[in-house]
Amino acid sequence: MNRRLFFILILLLAFIVVVGCSSNETEEIDWFEGDIFILMPSPAPLAETIMHEFSPPVEESPMEFLPFLIPDGPFSRLNGLPIYEDYQYRRPLAAVINNSTRALPQSGISAADIVYEVLAEGDVTRLVGIFQSYIPEKIGPMRSARDYFIDFALSHDALFLHHGASPGGYSRIWNLRITNLDGMALEGSVFWRDRTYPYWAVNTGTRPLEHSSYTGKERLFNHIENRSIRNYWNEESEDYGFNFSFFPPTSEEGDEANIVMVPFSALYFRRFVFNPETGLYYLENRQGYHMDELTGQQVSVGNILIQFANMRVIDGAGRRTVDTIGSGDGYIIHGGRYQPIRWARDSHTSPTRWYFPDGSPLVLAPGRVWICVFQSNGNVVFE
Numbered sequence: 505m506n507r508r509l510f511f512i513l514i515l516l517l518a519f520i521v522v523v524g525c526s527s528n529e530t531e532e533i534d535w536f537e538g539d540i541f542i543l544m545p546s547p548a549p550l551a552e553t554i555m556h557e558f559s560p561p562v563e564e565s566p567m568e569f570l571p572f573l574i575p576d577g578p579f580s581r582l583n584g585l586p587i588y589e590d591y592q593y594r595r596p597l598a599a600v601i602n603n604s605t606r607a608l609p610q611s612g613i614s615a616a617d618i619v620y621e622v623l624a625e626g627d628v629t630r631l632v633g634i635f636q637s638y639i640p641e642k643i644g645p646m647r648s649a650r651d652y653f654i655d656f657a658l659s660h661d662a663l664f665l666h667h668g669a670s671p672g673g674y675s676r677i678w679n680l681r682i683t684n685l686d687g688m689a690l691e692g693s694v695f696w697r698d699r700t701y702p703y704w705a706v707n708t709g710t711r712p713l714e715h716s717s718y719t720g721k722e723r724l725f726n727h728i729e730n731r732s733i734r735n736y737w738n739e740e741s742e743d744y745g746f747n748f749s750f751f752p753p754t755s756e757e758g759d760e761a762n763i764v765m766v767p768f769s770a771l772y773f774r775r776f777v778f779n780p781e782t783g784l785y786y787l788e789n790r791q792g793y794h795m796d797e798l799t800g801q802q803v804s805v806g807n808i809l810i811q812f813a814n815m816r817v818i819d820g821a822g823r824r825t826v827d828t829i830g831s832g833d834g835y836i837i838h839g840g841r842y843q844p845i846r847w848a849r850d851s852h853t854s855p856t857r858w859y860f861p862d863g864s865p866l867v868l869a870p871g872r873v874w875i876c877v878f879q880s881n882g883n884v885v886f887e
Contacts, residue, residue, distance in 0.1 A: 580637050581745025582617035582660065583806075584870030587637050593737045596636035596744075597724065598657030600666040602647040603629050605791065607715040609705055612640030614796040614803045620656045622877035623815070625822035627769035632656045639725075640798060644718035645711075646687055646695060649673035652826040652877075654682055659855045660744045661737055663728070667695060667717045670823055680852060683733060685724070687717050694727045695719050702797050743855045752867045753860070758841035764808060765885040766876045774876060776808055778840045784871070785837070806871015808837035809858070811847055812880045826877060828856070835884065838869050842886055 580587040582596065596617070601610055603621070605628075613619065616633035624630040632653050633643070648668035654676050657664040667687030669677065677684055687695035698718050699711040728735050737744065764776040764785070775788040784804040787794035793802040811834045814827040831848040836858075845866055849856045858866035878884065 579748065579870070580617060581741065582634060582636055583872050584746070584748030584868060585637070591637060593741055594636060595735050595737055596634050596660050596662040597639065598653075598660065598662035598664050599633045599635065599643050599719070600647050600649050600653055601631040601633055601643070602645040602715055603631050604715060606707055606712050607645045607647075608707065608789075608791060609702065609795040609797040610644065611718065611797040612643040612720075614799055614801065615640045616872065618660070618873045618875065619805075620653075620875045620877060621768075621774060622652070622826060623768055623824060623879075624650055625817075625824065627771040629768050629772060629774070634660050634662055639721040641722065642698075642718055642720045642798060644698075645715045646717040646719060649677070649684075650823070651676040652828050654680070655828040655849075655852055658682075658853050659849075661741070663733065663735075665719060665724075667691075672818075672823070672825075676852070685719070685727065687719070690727070691717070694723045696723075702800070704800065705797075706791055746858070746873065747865050747867045748870050749867045750870060752838060752869045753843070758843035759886065760840060761837050761842040761886045762840050763885075763887040764837055764842070765887075766810065766878060767882065767885070768876075768878065776805075776837070776874075779804075780840060783839060783869075785874075787874070804872075805874045806838065807868045807873045808835075809845075809873060809875040810835040810837070810884055811856075811875055811877045812882070813877055814880050828852070828877075832880065834858075836866060836868070838871075 578587055578589055578592045579585065580592070601613060603610070610631075612635075613631065613633055615638045616635050617637050618634040620632040620634075621629045622632075630647055630650075630653070634657075635643070643665075646665065646667040648670065649664070649666035650670050651672040653666070654664060654673065658680075664677075664682055664684040666673075666684065669686070676682070685694055691697070695717050696719075697713070697716045699713070699716045701707050701709075701711055727733075762778045764778075766774040766776075768774065772790060776785040777788060778785050782804070784806055785808060787803045787805070795801065796803055812832045814832075815824050817823065818825050829849050829851060831846060834845045834847055835842050836845045844861055846859045846861060847856055848859070860866060
């Protein structure tokens with residue numbers, strides 16, 4: 505008997521015993537995960553649990569659902585979790601988010617379905633969050649774009665949000681005629697300034713001006729509607745996401761990855777720590793826990809992708825170019841294990857496609873995805 509079948513039979517037996525012992529154990533509750541709605545049988549005590557507006561409690565583990573507990577859907581193409589039908593085909597938003605020390609904590613990052621992390625200039629990374637399932641009331645601090653950030657947005661047909669850009673970033677926006685919302689032109693309407701830190705933040709005093717630009721759901725939606733900007737996916741939407749399964753191959757294959765260290769530079773690293781009780785990876789940076797200002801909770805994800813890419817410094821300011829076109833190696837990390845994978849992309853406007861080494865399409869577990877775009881000569885550490 506293989507491991508998966510044994511696991512299912514054991515939990516099925518436990519479920520039958522619990523149901524037989526109590527007439528209240530099958531009451532249905534409404535479980536909200538952001539704008540995501542999950543209807544599932546649950547023991548009565550869980551019905552009294554207070555859920556956060558969009559941030560799930562750390563105990564949540566979508567990967568642990570058994571087939572008889574899996575909702576009917578629809579499911580998000582970006583994170584594999586249930587999603588409101590009205591949101592299934594709405595166009596995502598891609599927000600360039602500041603990751604400098606004085607910019608922390610960020611707002612809304614834990615609501616992103618997908619997050620790309622990559623070096624800009626210098627030794628610190630910048631993030632591009634892809635938001636579809638839930639659009640927070642506050643996203644940021646927003647920062648300026650680089651040309652390869654735009655490729656991350658185009659991989660999911662996302663509306664691009666940023667505050668300024670490098671010369672190369674503006675050149676790609678203009679050449680590809682990218683629909684974008686720029687804080688340099690829209691400050692005071694779509695973007696606003698907030699120079700305060702939450703009371704519990706490591707940083708104190710006043711937030712520097714360059715780390716204080718924000719946007720959010722209400723202003724974004726008003727602007728998109730008033731300007732008649734396309735807010736839905738086109739017919740090729742299946743290409744803009746991932747393949748998901750509640751029992752992905754990485755659940756039983758690959759080597760151990762309880763701690764994953766991604767050293768982006770000599771001064772900056774990303775650390776993921778696996779919690780077997782939740783099935784999630786919890787994020788850390790050089791300051792400690794990676795927190796979300798809106799929830800006051802540590803950011804966690806179900807899947808980690810490492811995308812190895814050639815990159816090099818191109819000017820005196822330390823700006824980089826990153827090869828997002830072509831193909832390369834990588835890793836998929838889920839459930840405390842990792843496996844090698846491949847990625848390929850044909851053009852700036854086409855989506856990145858992911859594969860197992862045998863050429864079959866990559867399959868992820870339901871859950872948010874964090875993608876580290878990492879230098880091809882870098883060394884990821886697994887423990």
